[in-house]
Amino acid sequence: KQEVTQIPAALSVPEGENLVLNCSFTDSAIYNLQWFRQDPGKGLTSLLLIQSSQREQTSGRLNASLDKSSGRSTLYIAASQPGDSATYLCARLKGGSEKLVFGKGTKLTVNP
Amino acid sequence: EPEVTQTPSHQVTQMGQEVILRCVPISNHLYFYWYRQILGQKVEFLVSFYNNEISEKSEIFDDQFSVERPDGSNFTLKIRSTKLEDSAMYFCASLRDFLIDTQYFGPGTRLTVL
Numbered sequence: 001k002q003e004v005t006q007i008p009a010a011l012s013v014p015e016g017e018n019l020v021l022n023c024s025f026t027d028s029a030i031y032n033l034q035w036f037r038q039d040p041g042k043g044l045t046s047l048l049l050i051q052s053s054q055r056e057q058t059s060g061r062l063n064a065s066l067d068k069s070s071g072r073s074t075l076y077i078a079a080s081q082p083g084d085s086a087t088y089l090c091a092r093l094k095g096g097s098e099k100l101v102f103g104k105g106t107k108l109t110v111n112p
Numbered sequence: 113e114p115e116v117t118q119t120p121s122h123q124v125t126q127m128g129q130e131v132i133l134r135c136v137p138i139s140n141h142l143y144f145y146w147y148r149q150i151l152g153q154k155v156e157f158l159v160s161f162y163n164n165e166i167s168e169k170s171e172i173f174d175d176q177f178s179v180e181r182p183d184g185s186n187f188t189l190k191i192r193s194t195k196l197e198d199s200a201m202y203f204c205a206s207l208r209d210f211l212i213d214t215q216y217f218g219p220g221t222r223l224t225v226l
Contacts, residue, residue, distance in 0.1 A: 034214055034215075036217075041220075041222075042219055042220070043116075043203060043217040043218050043219040043220050044155070044203065044205075044217040045217070046214040046215070046216065046217075049213075049214045051212075089155065091155075097168065098143070098145070098160040098162075098167060098168045098210070099145075099157035099160065099168060099170065100147075100155075100157060100215060101157070102154050102155040102156070103154065104153070104154050105154075
């Protein structure tokens with residue numbers, strides 16, 4: 001079964017802390033791995049996309065890495081801010097398929 | 113910045129009724145998707161649509177579901193006879209270039225089946 005797992009399910013940190021969110025997937029034949037942000041009652045906002053040939057992508061305070069051999073991706077958030085509070089979802093796209101398979105997400109709370 | 117829009121934001125219906133959820137994808141995008149998220153659960157793929165036909169569908173997408181791009185701008189999801197378990201947030205997404213782009217998601221339609 002094509003599973004994507006995210007740990008932890010929830011994380012609460014003080015403002016300013018650096019943090020890492022984890023994502024693991026069972027099928028290494030991925031096409032790309034994507035990280036999204038979901039605010040309560042809202043849609044999904046794309047944060048970073050890592051192609052299977054890449055090891056990492058960076059955007060501002062966010063850095064995502066991909067290790068296909070171990071089936072893992074991490075999202076690193078530097079100097080967290082209260083505005084970063086949201087649920088972070090990872091999703092993988094498998095070669096030969098158009099569907100994104102999502103993890104359940106990590107709910108992040110950054111406390112002022 | 114262009115965005116995917118969805119209407120209505122919230123739809124309440126009685127079990128057995130038909131509903132149509134509407135989406136306007138980003139104008140130069142070629143690939144279109146519907147996903148759903150039952151409260152507290154993962155976002156799940158329903159269907160993808162390219163070149164005016166379904167290109168992939170999940171096991172969830174049975175004969176009760178259909179999609180259409182009636183006029184070159186709208187993309188609709190129809191549920192013919194709603195069930196209680198169809199209550200969920202339904203997201204539309206669109207994509208320009210399958211090889212390099214991410215899917216852009218709309219804000220969702222919350223469907224409540226009573």
